[in-house]
Amino acid sequence: MNAPQPPDYLARLNAEQREAVETLDGPLLVLAGAGTGKTRVLTTRFAHLLKTGRAWPGQVLSVTFTNKAAREMRERVAAIIGQPADGLWLGTFHALCARMLRRHAELVGLTSSFTILDTDDQLRLLKQVMDAAGVDLKRWPAPGLMAVIQRWKDRGIVPGKVTPAEDSDYANNRARGLYEAYQQRLRELNTADFGDLMLHMVEILKTHPEVLADWHRRFRYILVDEYQDTNLVQYYWLRLLAQGHRNICCVGDDDQSIYSWRGAEIENILRFEKDFEGARIVRLESNYRSTKPILGAAAGLIAHNTGRLGKTLRAGRNDAEGDKVRVVSLWDSEEEARMVGERVEQAQRAGQNLDEVAILVRAGFQTRAFEERMITLGLPYRVVGGLRFYERQEIRDALAYLRVLAQPADDLAFERIINTPKRGLGDTGMKALHDIAREQRIPLYQAAERALPGLRPKPRQALGELLQGFGRWRELLGRDGHVVTAATLLDESGYTEMWKQDKSPEAPGRLDNLKEFVRALGEFENLAGFLDHTALVMENEENATAEKLSMMTLHAAKGLEFDMVFLPGWEEGLFPSQRSLDEGGEKALEEERRLAYVGITRGRKQVVISCAANRRIYGNWTSSIPSRFIDELPPEHVEVVNGAGQARQRAAELPGMFNHAPMMARRPRVSESPAWDVKERAPRPDAMRVGQRVFHQKFGNGNVIGVDDDKLDIEFDKAGTKRVLDRFVEKIG
């Protein structure tokens, strides 16, 4: 029966990975430490299910958290099974739920063509609901209630299940009522927000046994990635679906759970054995990514957490010896930025590829200081996780136009574009439309049609043209297709003209984005397909060509790896974040520590942790002490370096040097930072005059059109007009 030789794809696995792949039946939890080949196990397991004849591709449900993970898995599965991976139930929780919900929408009061709301629309809708209920939006800001509602949805709580105690003291115990009204409005608009996709499906599976049985028949095996990040409603969904065959395999790492503030329940993974009776646990502990000192430092740090499932990373490579993790203490944040820049340059001179270098920070604003430094040094960088393509204003506007085209009753979209570009419709005009819509119970679009004769001349004219336009464009859509229609619509509505008239430096870029938007439309069969895609896959498609170093938050870095990793800002208050600690106490501290663990384990060869004694926060200088996490690093894997580059003996000595650091250093001693005080690359040019031709590292060539002390207004050839400091530009020509 058993083949004497294991198939090729199994032979490449180590013993623990193989166990995780070959344990096919019954519940299985794979505890996969950082860099232990998690994705490989998941995809190989998928392939193994098919090759052993246990399931057809369509009978395996594979769930991930991100579109990126889903895409990668799809590609790798396709490569292994040697055919395009079409017709798979492989995707994010939300995408899979949306797909399922289209089949059962009527069971929760929607139609199968429901639309999916993004965060922006959610908030606007909630604001309207609150406004209608007479809530004082200044006293009770809508984002606060949005968060409360989302947490309820994360826990699978429908309005009727909110207990009085849980009604929170938000807006005098009106949260529950507002939640109910919000859900009602969503149904009226035939839309679902992200949370609803999960919530509705769980409700359906819970209350309709025949539907559940149907899905049981379909899915024989379930694979789940990043299980430590699941929230309660996702857990309920998985548990319901797994009741059928009990073949559920969850892969995750409790030490990398860093999204509790988004509703993720680390308890889900800790409880796995209890939840799924007879579950087996396989630990992947051989790390193929990092050197021994890096693994040792990470292990020593995470050992300070309690309530772990427990797991020890071993170096899985033969060449795992390497440099110790370096801890560098500096006088201030500017010196810290210089130190990082200097070390990056050093590494680059030694042949290091910049794509393999990353600066990982606790909070997004921290990248700024490093960006400025990199510009000065002329080191190319990219900031990962900025605003994504579909989150840009002009793209969201264009999208709103198309949504109105596809579904005129989409009030939120219509409201977004009705006065963009300006059509002379202000608050009073909008209020009139809303009144009509509410009284006659019709969508805003129809309300606008009816209100037209009664409007003042200017809006009457402009709005009339818009409504007529939609009539034309709808015809065009049937005749010439969605791409041509979109281009025509954006032109005739005056939307592109609006940006052409705009003199701000961003305008040309926005026009480019709009062109890209129309081009992206062409990749879809029809408009509906495109709209669904954009709602669920809000991604930024960066054409990563040139070699650049990366900057991003620690959260964004999860799942990535780099040769060289910088972890700046390890100071009490900043990391661990004071705000987290205030909100979540000891649990939050442990999550911050996991975040630190994630950071360290991103590094393959070199990790440089740093802290500054003085830092400018919101404009004024504040002094701080090194993070407790620095003390928690095991000394044998760490080399402590002070700003001057002299190695110290032990990490424990480090805090001492800050004990008497002067408070509130208004002007830190920039000139007294010997080792890292590298020469300025772009010395202050003398006598910059209007008309001077200059070069800027980031924005390219341009002409000076204004001078204000050391600040220059420059009209760049490509990047528009910007105000920059003179030391960032060089005279040319």
Next chain:
DNA sequence: AGGTTAGTAATTTTT
């Protein structure tokens, strides 16, 4: 209606 100015708040964000 729309632009300007003053005041205030300020993590992390896979969908």
Next chain:
DNA sequence: TTACTAACCT
């Protein structure tokens, strides 16, 4: 420091 919002003026 910056970025966003709310009141205020034209």
